[in-house]
Amino acid sequence: MDFRNLNEDIFRVAGEMSEVASYLWQKGWAERNAGNMSVNISEFITPENAAAIANDNPPFYSLPLSLPALAGNYFLVTGTGKRMRDIARDFDHNAILIRVSDDGNGYLLIKYDPSQPNLMPTSELPSHLSIHEQLVTEGKRERTVVHTHPNELVSLTHIRDYCDQEALNNLLWGMHPETMVVVPEGAGFVPYLLTGSLEIAEATLQKFKHHQVVVWEKHGCFAIGKDVFEAFDLIDTLAKSALIYFQCRTAGYQPEGLTQEQLADLKVLSEKFKS
Ligand SMILES: [Zn+2]
Structure with a gap:
């Protein structure tokens, strides 16, 4: 056509x-x-x-x-x-x-x-439409769903310490100031489940109630946005943080990361941008 x-x-x-x-x-x-x-x-x-x-x-x-x-x-x-x-x-x-x-x-x-x-x-x-159904039902502004396999984020979920939503987001926020500003609610994390199963679909829907990006352990991520550019930018920002982490490790260093105080300031900044 x-x-x-x-x-x-x-x-x-x-x-x-x-x-x-x-x-x-x-x-x-x-x-x-x-x-x-x-x-x-x-x-x-x-x-x-x-x-x-x-x-x-x-x-x-x-x-x-x-x-x-x-x-x-x-x-x-x-x-x-x-x-x-x-x-x-x-x-x-x-x-x-x-x-x-x-x-x-x-x-x-x-x-x-x-x-x-x-x-x-x-x-x-079916996964895409069930996410769209929830977006419309909840009166959300997003109209786009993107699923992809970002190497940087998938790699992080092969590290057991980061198969935990709080630990994953603390790492991602700490690697780059932009990440807290662009993704202040962080990514939702879904532990490994069989792709295409009802269980992974349901877990993903639950995460989209509070997040715009949902990371699937050892697989990839889904993102929602008002358009495909917004969805892509969210994934790209998170992936950049993960890449900075791996580049520091590859250079032989454990990255220092931003301090809790610096992150708190960025969180305030992100709220200003949203209002
Ligand atoms: Zn996939």
Whole structure:
């Protein structure tokens, strides 16, 4: 499909997703087909353009969960098995537009590439949609979910001492002043659970009640943002802190880190930025 034929806002969001897909690949956080993204674009769908983009008989797929708050909502999502580097280069053939059904129990493929009948949304779609459902239900401002495998953060979760939310955040805040300012609530931490399981989905949802980034032990992270840039920047900031820690260790030093007093001052600064 050609996303240029939809409206200007949807085309812009597709461009933003392509740009962030290129960052994820360049960062080395998206090996093979790793990672996925979704954006709730419902605010850009008017009755007129809904009619313009409608298919006569869009294929319907049921979901293993109920999403009443998302009924009728539209999402741009990356395709299952698609590589971030391909999404960056050619969004039209590697992503898909879906609409959650009116009963919230499934979704319709609204726009897809007819030359690729097997092109489906990311296999993580239920996780993404359950996060979006919670965001809408709680009246949150975020409309984007990004999942990726940042080496720096994954590496930290191979160290037992940092498989603890408080210890992990204290380390990350202490490595770089920016981190406390940008991510003052820190990252949520989910201990290792099987990917795709109900348990990891539920644990992740709980963490998103209080955090914008959730780190999965020995796997990667999910982030939410008002757009994909915000989600990416949060991950990038946390990953930079982790990288500084490892670079100090590689140089043979245990990093000193910021003092509790310095962190307290930064926390006050972050509150000023938010107000
Ligand atoms: Zn993953």
